[in-house]
Amino acid sequence: MxxxxxxxxxxxxxxxxxxxxxxxxxxxxxxENKVQQINPFSPQQKQQNVFLSLLLDTELDERPKDLTEYNPRDRITLNVNEDIQIFLEDNKEISDLEKQRLQNIDKVLGTKTHFHEILPYEERLDSEHVMETKIINSIRKTSNTRPLEENSCLKYKKFYTIYEFSSVEDQKQDVFENEMNQKRIEYFTQIESVYTDMSLFKVGLMEEQMLQELKNRTQIQNIIPFYTKKFIYYNQDLDNVLNIFRVSNENFLNKPLSIKDLQKEEILSVLTKQEIINFLENYIEFDKRIEYLADELELQTVYYKNIIFNKNHDKIAFVFDIYNNNEEYICIVKDLKKNQLIQRIISNIHYQLAFDDFDNIYFVQKNDLKRYSTLSYLNLEDKNISIIQPIKILDEKNPNFQLQRNEQNQLYFKETYLKNAEFRQITCPYKPNNFLSYNMQQRINQTFYEIKYNKFNQENYVMENLEAISRDGINIPFTLVYNKQFVNSNSPCILYLNSNLEERTQYELNPVFISAFDRGAIICYPHMREWFI
Structure with a gap:
């Protein structure tokens, strides 16, 4: 009661x-002064209260609807059909032109482009909850086998599905299922987050150590000497890395180079930065790229791409990348006997060059289509070296031909020989670079120079050639390189994608890879098996 x-x-x-x-x-x-205005697009406007309509401004009802004044992306609306219509009308012209352009490309290349339909606007509005719905559905399938820990649940915002319940019992049951699903989601995300955090924590420590050592090795790399049978080329000033010197290697055959122990009489200046800039100023009028290169050399943002010596070490070729990693190279040559630069700039070439015993320099040049199409040479002792044209040795019959393949889906030999016309560079992923000269008649070779690293034991580094089966059943070859002293079951594997069997320079061993090998890392080089156009 x-x-x-x-x-x-x-x-x-x-x-x-x-x-x-x-x-x-x-x-x-x-x-009365705070009466809220009703959205003209809302369907609630049709069901107006008579008494409230007297308080509102009557001019709102008299104004016509102008759909162009409203941006469906800048407001929240309840009428989705109007937004879909506006969106399709705005993008119809663009989509038609894009489809026509892709169809024209398909006719030329012989391909076929599949066009996917645009998702409805109501689905894109609900994109925030798509991932949540997928997780809930996947967890419901494995809810019987997945354990739950209430203490490990994170404090996330709980989302409840809104239904029209026929009874209170159905409402309680649905709320209970939402709470259980939320706990499963929280447990699932926590496990994934812990695993990711632990993995990134180990990688983070390794990155910090490698970054610090990389800074130190970068400074050392600028003064790493090139050992040859006669001389050692080096750089002794980190502020002017373009200045190159050389010294006889008679006193350093059994010990590393020590700049402090050198005397001024033993040091010979090979090339300086100011000497290069003064030489390039004479050619600025003929090529604007030379002016850009001179400015970059002044700021020391461009370095040597390659340095090549002849047999007697009296002529040295220096290769620069004009736009820094844009593969537009030029070459200048210095005659050390005359102690001056040869008055000729060789442009549109590959960075691999070669000398012979008759003062000739060999190089590969590009055509107008930026393809390496001709193998030529110049005689550096010619009096008219500044005006003569290069003598062609190999030339494509049709420099404008497209890539062709035979019945075995392989490229013809003429597609690949030009870029690797210089056969003296021997690179290996677990050995320093060696530059050799091989005599085909006498079957002997001569080492021009090789790169050496301090405390580097070649026997500790191993290379393995293996194969992996792809999804289509084809075996893909790949190469593994590691230091056998530090490899274990927890060693990280680094996938190095930019490797191709046709480009031997991809296997170059540098101090960065040595630092990774000495920490137990494994580097994998997958090899591309065909061309993709």
């Missing part, structure tokens, strides 16, 4: 408050 009376009093009190709120809503002047 007491509970019944108590409920009656509460109901009367609520009705009294509701009555006061209704009276104040129509009589309070402040409330």
């Amino acid at each position: 007491q509970k019944f009376l108590k409920n009656q009093l509460i109901n009367q009190h609520l009705r009294k408050i509701e009555y006061k709120s209704i009276i104040s809503r129509f009589l309070n002047k402040n409330h």
Whole structure:
């Protein structure tokens, strides 16, 4: 009886408050000034209250609807069909032109482009909950086998699905299922986050150590000497890395080079930065790229791409990349006997060059289509070296031909020989670079120079050639390189994608890879098996 009376009093009190709120809503002047305007696109505008319409401005109903004034991306609307219509009308012309362009490309290349339909606007509006729905569906399938830990649940915002429940029991059951699914989601995300954090923590420590050592090795790399049978080429000033010197290697056959132990009489200046800039200023009028290269050399943002010596070490070729990693190279040659640069700039070439025993320099040049099409040479002792044309040795019959393949889906030999016309560079992923000269008649070779690293034991580094089966059943070859002293089951594997059997320079061993090998890392070189156009 007491509970019944108590409920009656509460109901009367609520009705009294509701009555006061209704009276104040129509009589309070402040409330009349704060009447909210109704969205003209909302379907609620059709169901207007007669009394409220008297308080609103009548001009709103008289204005016509102009769909162009409203951007469906800048507002929240309840009428999705109008937004879809506006979106399709705005993008119809662009999509038609894009399809026509791709179809024209398909006719030329012989390919076929598949066009995917645009998702409806209501699905894109609900894109934030798509991932949540997928996780819930996947967890429901494995809910019987996945354990739950209530203490490990993270405090995420809980999302509840809104339904029209026929009874209170159905509502309780649905809320219970949402709570259980939320716990499963939290447990799943926590496990994934912990695994990711632990993996990144180990990698983060390794990155910090490698970054610090990389900075130190970068400074050392600028002064790493090139050992040859006669001389050692080096750089002794980190502020002017373009200045190159050389010294006889008679005193350093059994010990590393020490700049402090050198005397001034033993050092010979090969080339300086100011000497290069003064030489390039004479050719700025003929090529604007030379002016850009001179400015970059002044700022020391461009370095030597390659340095090639002849047999007697009296002529040295220096190769520069004009735009820094854009593969537009030029070459200048210095005659050390005359102690001056030869008055000729060789442009549009590959960075691999070669000398012979008759003062000839060999190089591969590009055509107008930026393809390496001719193998030529110049005689550096010619009096008219500044105006003579290079003598062609090999030339494509049709330099404008497209890539062709035979019945075995392999490229013809003429497609690959030009870029590797210089056969003296021997590179290996676990050995320093060696530059050799091989005599085909006498079957002997001569080492021009090789790169050496301090405390480097070649026997500790191993290379393995293996194969992996792809999804289409084809075996893909790949190469593994590692230091056998530090490899274990927890060693990380680095996938080095930019490797191709046709480009031997991809296997170059540098101090960065040595630092990774000495920490137990494994580097994998997958090899491309065909051309993709």
